[in-house]
Amino acid sequence: MATTVSAPSVTHQDRASTQRDETPRPADDSWRLIQITDSHLFAAADARLLDLNTRRSFAAVLALALEHAEPAAALVMTGDLVHDESAAGYAYLAQALGALGCPCFCIPGNHDRRGLMETWLGASAIESVAERRLGTWNLIFLDSTQPGKDGGQLTPRQVAQVETLLQRNPGPTLVFLHQHPIPVGSDWIDTIDVANGAELLAVCDRHPQVKAIVCGHIHQEFASVRRHYQILGTPSTCFQFMPGSPVFALDARTPGYRELRLHADGRLDSWVVRLAEYPEPLVYSTIGY
Ligand SMILES: [Fe+2]
Structure with missing residues (x-):
């Protein structure tokens, strides 16, 4: 039976009221930003992808991120939020994010529908190109889909x-997008990267305040250094792709998310945190998803 939900009415005032122009300044002069990506949610709570209940897995990773002693100053979701592109899937996500009490910034992936994101996520659904502030840092978001x-x-x-944006503001900057802008060494997924990622790199090369480009899409941890900035990829909250595999293959590593520690002096520390185990047994597939 199809799940039906009513769209919320989002007014300009609602959007304005959920925007935060100021973020709390922590005692150690840094901000805790968390990146969660590729949740692949569905309308139905019991729906599965590659036999994994993606809602259960997402909830487990989000709970792990919230266990941290320090509340997050902001959360970024880098696409493939709702796999079946359903209103009910976005409604569930909106409810989950709304309970966090921090600004959330969501960009679309190839499995997303922008209109539904805007309807359900309101001000958290960012535009084609957007800039937000987090303390002394600038966050640039791109819709690469x-x-x-x-x-x-x-x-x-x-x-x-x-x-x-980079010419206007010399503050330390992170750039977020869904697809990866450089090859990650896995042939099948490197054919669906950002086709003109080199153009983004060329811009970032010219601006020393860029500290990292951070992506989703690859369902695996990735880190590379280019000139003055890093290029970072992050595990999905559901299944993981096998690093280095020329063809589609799943990896037994567990779901996770990325911690980003943004220091007021422009330094960036970042690492991946994973669940100790899958919320349920992983069933391997070699046919893609
Ligand atoms: Fe994905």
Whole structure:
């Protein structure tokens, strides 16, 4: 039976009231940002993808992130939020994020529907190119998705806007997008990266305040250093892809998320945190998803 839900009415005032222009300044002059990605949720609470209940897995990873002694100053979700692109899936996500009590920034992945994100997530659903502040840091968000395609592409306008934002503000900066801008060494997923990722890198190369480009999509931990910045990839909250595999393959490593520690002096520390075990046994598949 199809799940039906009513769309919330989001007014301009609602959106404005959920925006936070100031973030609390912690005692040690740093901000705790968490990245959660590729939740692949469904309308139905018992729905499975590759035989994994993605809602249960997402909830377990979110609970792990919230166990931390210090509350997060903000949360970023880097796409593939709702696999079946259903209103009920986004409604569930909105409820989960709404309970966190911190600003949330959500960008779409190839498995997402922007209109539903805007309807259900309100101000947390960011625009095609957006900049938000977190303490002394700037967070730039990019929608790298293309309709009907798994791979990403940035428009010339988006690339130009990133250049403009970086010219205007010299503060330490993180750039977030869904698809990976450089190959990660896995042939099958490197065919669906950001096709013109090199153009984004060229812009970031010119601006020393860029500390990292952070992506989702690859369902695995990834870290690379390029000039003055890092390129970071993060495990999914559900199943993991086998690093280095030329063809689709699952990895037994557990779901997780990324911690980002943004220091007021511009230093960035980041690491991945994983569940001790899957919320339920992982069933391997070699056919893709
Ligand atoms: Fe994904």
